[in-house]
Amino acid sequence: MKSSLMSNYGSPDLEFDHGKGCYLFTADGDQYLDFAMGIAVNCLGHCHPALVDALTRQAGKLWHTSNLYRISQAERLARRLTDLTFADRVFFSNSGTEAVECGFKMIRRYQHNKGRHKRKRIIALSESFHGRTLAPIAASANPLHMEGFLVGDAGFDQVSFGDGAAMAAAITEDTAGIVIEPIQGEGGIRIASKEYLQQLRDICNSHDLLLMFDEVQCGLARAGSLFAYQQSGITPDILASAKGLGGGFPIGACLSSNKAAAAMVAGTHGSTFGGNPLASAVANAVLDEITAPGFMDEINSRANYLHQRLQELVERFPDLLQDITGAGLMIGINCKVNNSELMAALTTQRLLSVKAGNNSIRFLPPLNVSQNEIDEALTIFESVLKNWQP
Numbered sequence: 001m002k003s004s005l006m007s008n009y010g011s012p013d014l015e016f017d018h019g020k021g022c023y024l025f026t027a028d029g030d031q032y033l034d035f036a037m038g039i040a041v042n043c044l045g046h047c048h049p050a051l052v053d054a055l056t057r058q059a060g061k062l063w064h065t066s067n068l069y070r071i072s073q074a075e076r077l078a079r080r081l082t083d084l085t086f087a088d089r090v091f092f093s094n095s096g097t098e099a100v101e102c103g104f105k106m107i108r109r110y111q112h113n114k115g116r117h118k119r120k121r122i123i124a125l126s127e128s129f130h131g132r133t134l135a136p137i138a139a140s141a142n143p144l145h146m147e148g149f150l151v152g153d154a155g156f157d158q159v160s161f162g163d164g165a166a167m168a169a170a171i172t173e174d175t176a177g178i179v180i181e182p183i184q185g186e187g188g189i190r191i192a193s194k195e196y197l198q199q200l201r202d203i204c205n206s207h208d209l210l211l212m213f214d215e216v217q218c219g220l221a222r223a224g225s226l227f228a229y230q231q232s233g234i235t236p237d238i239l240a241s242a243k244g245l246g247g248g249f250p251i252g253a254c255l256s257s258n259k260a261a262a263a264m265v266a267g268t269h270g271s272t273f274g275g276n277p278l279a280s281a282v283a284n285a286v287l288d289e290i291t292a293p294g295f296m297d298e299i300n301s302r303a304n305y306l307h308q309r310l311q312e313l314v315e316r317f318p319d320l321l322q323d324i325t326g327a328g329l330m331i332g333i334n335c336k337v338n339n340s341e342l343m344a345a346l347t348t349q350r351l352l353s354v355k356a357g358n359n360s361i362r363f364l365p366p367l368n369v370s371q372n373e374i375d376e377a378l379t380i381f382e383s384v385l386k387n388w389q390p
């Protein structure tokens, strides 16, 4: 049947009817083990009872009022996020790209407020991904995402990921701030070292630039700590979050220090839907689960097991796999065979994964994945590798 949807997603033919925990089911009853989780979104699996409960309770009470009025669910969520992080202030959006966009606006507005009107440029990293609205595509400068969309110079520069000297050299009197994913996702999973993040922090401090971390993918316990930056001890001025925050319900957040937020006075930014009662109620329920005592330890013990077992497969199949990267349950498998073909073979065997740059695939299981589900995924992966026909 001809689709009326735009062709920007190609034409996927696999469709799911319902989901439970780590599994998705087609209308015919075929069961798939989901290690894609809506690209790191369904952080507690499909239809987690506590999230269904929070959603349905709030749905019967109040969905949306707009930010013309106080929203106690959003205030509670913001308070919990600031209590748990470096941040003093939060802006809620509906997606990751909007959370990033808010951060970019804050960086420029901060400098503007200081009377440094030339300081508008933001430096991003090679192979980064910050979303699909106009500013984020200009930041990442991926030709595939950018071509035909931009007008003139959008005010972003790019330097090589991990190269502190190149970053220092790239700062000019027009630079306003730096944006980095502490763990790159779409470009292939790459971790910024603590030393590199410290270099960026030092550069920002010495030029009074704002440092922004994009944790849309690696945040919300995905990498083994509530936010990835907390493992490095290097604190940003601004942090973009989304994906796992709503466990599948659309919500994003831009977290910031008081210093970075000071220029965002009434009227400077907004969103009709951002932080509405329904989205905020679900995100509060996500936080209840993720911050429960012992939850993070469980993630890390499962993640260690999965990393170890994948490492064994790399050693057993050195012609097919290059290496394993990532942290926590954000895992990249760099391939020697074509990543699309490997992903397709896994899908045929009913294991869902996600492609990324650098010829890799990602395993992004739910944070509450069980040992049995990990073993099941590893059995499928091993059999696909064993039977691999070039």
Ligand SMILES: Cc1ncc(COP(=O)(O)O)c(C=O)c1O
Pocket (backbone or CB within 6 Å): 039, 095, 096, 097, 098, 100, 129, 130, 131, 132, 181, 185, 186, 214, 215, 216, 217, 218, 242, 243
């Ligand atoms: C690091 C990062 N930033 C921003 C985005 C954009 O998020 P969204 O697709 O919700 O707009 C993504 C999405 O994959 C991402 O991985």
